[in-house]
Amino acid sequence: MTSASEADWRLFRGDGVPRAVILPSAPPWRRFTPTQAVRPELPYLIEPEHADVVNAALHLRRPLLVTGPAGTGKSSLARAVAHELRLGELLRWSINSRSTVREALYQYDAIGRLRETTLSRDRGEREPSIGTFIRLGPLGTALVPSVTPRALLIDEMDKGDVDLPNDLLTVFEEGYFDIPELTRLPEDMADIEVQTADHRGAVTVHQGRMQCAEFPVVVITSNGEREFPPAFLRRCVRLALPVPDEARLRAIVTAHLGEEALRDADELIAAFLRRRAPGELATDQLLNAVFLRTGGVDLDAEGLLDAVLHQLTGAL
Incomplete structure (x- = not known):
């Protein structure tokens, strides 16, 4: 996913004005082959x-x-x-x-x-x-x-x-x-x-x-x-299978998004680890956050990081 300005990443504006937009490339784990609805195989890390x-x-x-x-x-x-x-x-x-x-x-x-x-x-x-x-x-x-x-x-x-x-x-x-x-x-x-x-x-x-x-x-x-x-x-x-620690999370980010993604991942990995204690979080939520950050998305915008790293247990 190429870097985008804050305005460019907002494909939907919510203003009722139709626009011709080109969707950016999907995350690797959300790409499907033309012949069958299965994801291409991604690296799987296991001890x-x-x-x-x-x-x-x-x-x-x-x-x-x-x-x-x-x-x-x-x-x-x-x-x-x-x-x-x-x-x-x-x-x-x-x-x-x-x-x-x-x-x-x-x-x-x-x-x-x-x-x-x-x-x-x-x-x-x-x-x-x-x-x-x-x-x-x-x-x-x-x-x-x-x-x-x-x-x-x-x-x-x-x-x-x-x-x-x-x-x-x-x-x-x-x-x-x-x-x-x-x-x-x-x-x-x-x-x-x-x-x-x-x-x-x-x-x-x-x-x-x-x-x-x-x-x-x-x-x-x-x-x-x-x-x-x-x-x-x-x-x-x-x-x-245990929950992955920080070292394992960094390895997962590298395997799925490349070494360069780690430059934008440290803060998100820390936030992920902080939030995981009070409520369940899935590793693919961290990958979603890193993918957006590497694409130039401002995850500090109000409520956006909470929407991506939301708890999987408890009341919504």
């Missing part, structure tokens, strides 16, 4: 002892349960592993209070199938395959057999239902799942093609069962809002 825990999970073919405060890089770790090991596009299952293992494995559009079947019969055409109406979810896609495993991020597991971890035990232990709508089909329909979550085309399900050849690389994140049952924890390798 050797933490990388060793990741490697233990890889060797054991066990899910990696990553805990730590917001902004410690839990989700970014999953992207870094997928990128460094060339495991393809990262599959992602974002958890909320309504999430179920069933929807993460596959979705079946029964109403759509009924409608299309009726229309085909009325037109005297062949009925569409049931596989047309089944799409694997991110977890189901991760279990598709392949020479190299897929990488799956299960994000914010602690936001899910209390039974969700236990519901995953069989899948984690056995590495397969059944699609009941296909298991009841006659023998002459043993192989059915279904779609995947990453829209890469159809895969074949044999006799209604999807069995992985290599257990996927699974990274599960948690903000520590809830404890998980022992049976679930026993099947995971645990990694606790």
Whole structure:
């Protein structure tokens, strides 16, 4: 981002006057490729002892349960592993209070199938395959057999239902799942093609069962809002990421914005560390502030630094 005067950086004036403006370059972590809505891979900094825990999970073919405060890089770790090991596009299952293992494995559009079947019969055409109406979810896609495993991020597991971890035990232990709508089909329909979550085309399900050849690389994140049952924890390798100290923050700024950005970062890093004690702050908030400062933005303007380095907990 090139340096800008105080007036130049204000693209929006709030005066109701339309203007032709050219948006400046986005921060590196907010740039997307034309072909798919994923960010280009950025450097990921990790301590050797933490990388060793990741490697233990890889060797054991066990899910990696990553805990730590917001902004410690839990989700970014999953992207870094997928990128460094060339495991393809990262599959992602974002958890909320309504999430179920069933929807993460596959979705079946029964109403759509009924409608299309009726229309085909009325037109005297062949009925569409049931596989047309089944799409694997991110977890189901991760279990598709392949020479190299897929990488799956299960994000914010602690936001899910209390039974969700236990519901995953069989899948984690056995590495397969059944699609009941296909298991009841006659023998002459043993192989059915279904779609995947990453829209890469159809895969074949044999006799209604999807069995992985290599257990996927699974990274599960948690903000520590809830404890998980022992049976679930026993099947995971645990990694606790600490909040970065000043030296680590300086290294992160350098990795993402270059050595020259440190000239404008000292004051912001100090402010970030002061504010982090009373309330949670994420590291990417510091990167946002440094990015604006290096672009000539006056963060001392009333309320602007507070808007960028706002607390993530407590009342707004």
